[in-house]
Every structure is written in structure tokens, then in C-alpha cells.
Amino acid sequence: MSTEVSEKPVVKKKEAEGLLSKRRKKLVSDPLNDDNPVTVQILGICSALAVTTQVKPTMIMAISVVAVVAFSNLVISLMRNLIPGRVRIIVQLAVVATLVTIVDQLLKAYFYDVWKVLSVFVGLIITNCIVMGRLEAYAMANKPYDSVLDGLGSGFGYSWVILAVAFFRELLGSASIFGFKVFDAIGIHNFPTNGLMVSPVGAFIILGLIVWVQRARTGYVER
Template structure:
């Protein structure tokens, strides 16, 4: 018995081993939840009209994904597989509602800006996707990192799309006018359809960059 325990200690890796670092960096590019896994498209169309809500949404989603991944991974052996989706959903909902309440009590202005978007985190496919695909089968710490990585990967795309939309849609960044006053905002950028086109272009650029091709 003692030998087995010793072997396990030898095998266990550092907190930021190469494998764990990959969990953080992979979703930023090669395995991006939005552009590669094509999850969370809905909210990346809805909250990217301006930069500020996009950033706060990205942070909120990172928080929820990371901690629900952690918790689910901790109790993964006790969850009956027949009701696992409902258990996951319940835990995500609790996190989101508590987050919403905390924001309302302590950073009221941010809460007001986000309004319905915080609630929308519950419906974000990335959260459920990571729980189902990763946290249910992995240890808590890697699951936590996986949650942070995927939240940030989502955030990178969100901020990129919001940057383009706010700049060309209303000629401003973070609410400050940056383009000269003769610039007339592009109405298409204000609409979700504009975001859909931008996300498509980002996917295109990324795929030709990484040399990705659909299998026949």
C-alpha cells in the first residue's frame, strides 16, 4: 500500500506543470470555445455592442465556469449519471444567482449595466459544455484551470468583436468618441447580424492561420 501511495506522489505534477498550463492556453487559440467549438455564439452576439459589458460578461463567465467546474469535479463521483445534467444546471444556477445578488449589493453600477446578461450566463453552452466534457472526468485543480482557460478564450473573442463593433458602429471605445465627428456609425455593426459576420471572419482568419481544414 505504501508503495502505491509513493508512486502516486511521484506521478502528481506541479500546480502549473506544462500540462496544466496547456489547459489555460489551449482554449485561447487552438481550442477556442467560440471559434473552434462554436459554443456561446448566442451571447457573443448579444453583449458585444460595446466593450465594457463585453469585458464584464467575460469576467462573470470565467468566474462561473471556473467555480462550477471546481465544485462539480469535487463531487463528480457522487453525482448519479442519470440526473447529472440537472445537477450541473442547478449548481450553475446557484453560482449565477449569487453572483448577480453580490453585484447588485456591492457594485451596483456594474450590475445595472449588465442587467439581464448575468442571468444569461446560465444558458451559456460553454459552462455546461465544460462541466460535461471536462469536470465530470477530471480532478478539481485541472478542472478549475480548464474553466478559467475557457472563460478567457470566450472573453478574447468577445472583446475582439466588441472592439470592432463599438469602433465602427458608434465611433467610440469604452463610450468615448475616438473617430472624428463626421463619421456616421455603421448601423449593421449595431445589430446582432453584424456580430455574426465578424465572428465568421474571425473564424476564417484563425483557421487559415492555424491551417485547419474540415475533414471530408
């Protein structure tokens, strides 16, 4: 992301906010670290455990979640003044479910192998607390553009964590990255793969380590 854009003055009569003003940058960067949905808010753990045995499906899952969070934030934010308060949750759910189904159908058409592995979990994006949480907490009360940034932030925050987990799980569990045999390539042919890493328990351990490292660095304590 280029940081220079924010400096270009968008001159308008009112105090027009830069496309990537400091506040808006924070919308994207906060969930990456200080307010990470997975490691700090502990949301979306279910899929973080389930899909992360290999990097490739994890990548697709990450892209799917980013797309769903960003788009549903956009749609809900556009409709926020029309949505009747009493049925807002079900409206959010309908929008999310529609987007998730579209993503699922697209994957089935263009990434059939990955779809076979991921289909169940893609469907479960609907219940991923990150998505509903952002809609309810942010998109219902903020403008579309900000909401998209907020969605992207949360999506990326989720993505880097599951990708990190997947990286270590595939590396230690299958001795490969993206299916490429890393250890064979550098001449270590007898690398002992760790069966624990292939099972969900391995994800718990790595996720725990990531949370530990992150909290040690940021000094975050749960109150």
C-alpha cells in the same frame, strides 16, 4: 502568467506534477486558440451577439462567464465522486444556476447600470453550452485543480473573442472605446458611424471574420 513557476521543482516522493506543468498550461492555452469554444466549437454565440455592442458590458459579461465556468468546474469536480450518474445533469444545472444567480445579485449590488443592460444575458449563462460542456466533458472526470484551469481556459477563450467583437463594434458603431470618443480625440470629428455594427448583424460579420482569420492561420477544417 509567469512561465517560470513551472520550472521550480516541487519535490515530493511521487512524480508530483508542477503547478503549471506543460499539460496544465495546455489546459489553459488550448481553448484560447486551437480549441476555442466560440470560434472553433461555435458555442456561446447567442451571448456573443447580444452583449457585444459596447466594451464595458462585454467586459463584465466576460468576467462573469470566467467566474462561473471556473467555479462550477471546481464545485462539480470536488463532488464528482458523490454525484449519482443518473441525476448528474440536473446537479450540474443546479450548481451553475446557483453560481449564476449569485453573480447576477453581485452585479445588481455593485454594477447596477451594467446589470440593467446585462441581467437577461447573465441569467442565460446557465444555458451557455460552454459551461455545461466543460462540466460534462471535463470536470466530471478530472481533479479540482485541473478542472479550474480547464474552466479558466474556456472562459478566457470565450472572453477574448467577445471582447474583440465588442472592440470593433463599439469602435465602428459608436466611434468610441469604453465610452471614450476615440476619433474625436485624434481630431477626426466626422467619423461616419456604422449603424450595422450596433445591431447583432454586425457581430455576426465580425465573428465570421475572426473565425476566418483564425482558421486560415491554424488550418483548421471542420470534418
